[in-house]
Amino acid sequence: MFLQHLECSACGRQHQWSRLQNLCLSCQKPLLAIVDLTAAGRTLTRESVATREKSLWRYREVLPLPRDVEPISLGEGGTPLLHAQKFEDNIDLWIKDESLNPTQSFKARGMSVAVSMAKYLGATKLAVPSAGNAGGALAAYAARARLEAHIFMPRDTPRANIIECRELGAHVTLIDGLITDCAAEIARRKREEGWFDMSTLKEPYRIEGKKTLGYELAGQCQWQLPDVILYPTGGGTGLIG
Structure with missing residues (x-):
């Protein structure tokens, strides 16, 4: 592993990677994993x-988990x-089919790496706000890791997503409101409940899983990237990665 430290995306403050971290201790902005690319x-x-x-773990040198630790994997990537x-x-269009990931979306990439690191660093209870795919991915990878998953979803979330999370063993709480209200409920209760917050950009390792999309795309294009990449941004972790 060639992870050196975590660095604040706003103020640049460095943090130790070897302890559970959510946001920068100085300014509460997202943390980024800094890897020694030359050594990797x-x-x-x-x-x-x-x-x-x-699988995405073929890029192990640039992923954060120590080499001798088994990743929490379901065959993603x-x-x-x-x-x-x-x-x-009229156009040379190619589609990266992320529906073939274990939980049928690219969210599996981020959760595989994030849950692997959360377990390695001592988390036992994970929480996330979700309107669908992120919740399903956390439920699956937490189950694989034998960790508790607490998922907060808007009450109007599609029934299939709610059932998926519950069938995978997650604790699902439905909230009258938006996903931001779900996030606020996690923030209000996480310290008392002992939850580690896995929300978008509130922990540093979901990005690390998502970045493997770029590596794969480069390899599949014979290491010559396309002229244009169309990407559904969502919360932004995939695009940042």
Whole structure:
């Protein structure tokens, strides 16, 4: 592992990676994981990646979990890049099919890495506000890690997403309001309940899982990136990664 420290995205203050962290202790802004890319690049090469398993953990050198620790994985990553032949006459369009991740969305990438680190650093109860896919991903990876998952969802969340979380063993609380109200409820109760907050940009490692989308895309395009990438931004962790 070549993770050096966590760094505040706003004020630049450095934090130890070896303890559970949410936001910067100085300004309460998001933390970013800083990796020694030069050292990682000595073993993480195009040739070495090609021989590894088709999961996001093939990029282990630039991911935060210590090398001797088993990741919390369900086989996420390694999704196909499909040619959209219907548009072949006027545009060369390719689609990265993230629905083939274990929980059917790219949220599996972030939660695999974030739950792995949360467990390694001692968290036992994880909480997240969600209107769907993030909740399902946390429920699945927390179950895999044998950790408690507490998911707060707006009451009008699609029934399928609510059932998914409950069937995976998560504690689901429905809130009359928006996802921001769900986040506020977690913030109000997390210290008393002992929850570690896994909300978007309130912990540093979901981004680390999402960044593997970029590595995969580069490899699938023979290391020449497309002219344009269309990305559904959502909360922003994938785009930042």
